[in-house]
Each structure stands twice: as structure tokens, then as C-alpha cells.
Amino acid sequence: MPEDELSRSSHSNPGKNLVNGIKTNPASNSPKSSLSVPVGPPVYVDLAYIPNHCSGKNTDPEFFKRVRASYYVVSGNDAANGEPSRAVLDALLEGKSQWGENLQVTLIPTHDTEVTREWYQQTHEKQQELNIMVLASSSTVVMQDESFPACKIEF
Numbered sequence: 001m002p003e004d005e006l007s008r009s010s011h012s013n014p015g016k017n018l019v020n021g022i023k024t025n026p027a028s029n030s031p032k033s034s035l036s037v038p039v040g041p042p043v044y045v046d047l048a049y050i051p052n053h054c055s056g057k058n059t060d061p062e063f064f065k066r067v068r069a070s071y072y073v074v075s076g077n078d079a080a081n082g083e084p085s086r087a088v089l090d091a092l093l094e095g096k097s098q099w100g101e102n103l104q105v106t107l108i109p110t111h112d113t114e115v116t117r118e119w120y121q122q123t124h125e126k127q128q129e130l131n132i133m134v135l136a137s138s139s140t141v142v143m144q145d146e147s148f149p150a151c152k153i154e155f
Contacts, residue, residue: 044068044069054085056088059085060088061095064095070106072106076111086118086119089116093127103131106132
């Protein structure tokens, strides 16, 4: 295709070759492999929700390298769908190990799951080394006819 035709076809479809608003390589069929994440400084936040109920589908060590939070919320409670994902919890350890600073991080699971219990027990020494605390709570909130587990955090 001549260059002027290629240019016109790109203008006629401005979303072509974009994944999440980022330009991708049209030669690749896999958006993940062609996605180019711009280099930049990490983002520091007080509280971050681990995306997609802590599913491994879209959270990897890069997330934890780039999004540095004092508190991460893990809300997964669906073992059949891999939520929470052990790989994501391990990614937290990997990402945090590359921060170069030993800031306190608190992980807040919203459900008591076998995956989080096993991860906690098997990686406890590494968590201590990286200054990661897992906040467990047996608090319950009762509202009208409903009760549910809760966790209180203060900033």
C-alpha cells in the first residue's frame, strides 16, 4: 500500500491500532505483546485497589513497580476464576523488591481465602524482608438485617 493511502486509511479510522488509547504495532495480533508502556516515574498513592479482583488477567509485577501504594486492597473471592490470583500476590513481592526503598506496605484482603492464607504462610519471611504487612480483621459490621466482614484503616 502506498504511503499516502496508508496515511489516509489511518485518518479514516482514528482508533485503528490503538489498545486502551495507546498506539500498537499493526503487524502484531497480540495487543499485550505490542503494547508499549511509556517510561516514567512511579506513582505513589495511599490506597490502591488491585484491579479485577486480584485476577492475573491484567495485573503483573509491572503494576506494583509503577503503582506504589501504602495500602493495597485485594477483593477476590472466586477460586473458580482464580480470584485472588497467587501470581498477582507473588507479583507484589517481585514488584516491591525493585522499589529501591523500604516503604511500609499493608495488604488488605477483603475475604479470607485459601489462596491468601497459603501465600501468607509460604512467603511470610519475604513479606517481612520487604516490609509488607497483611492486615487481617475479624471485625463484622451489622446493618439492619445484614452483616459482613469489615476492616478499619486510618490515614
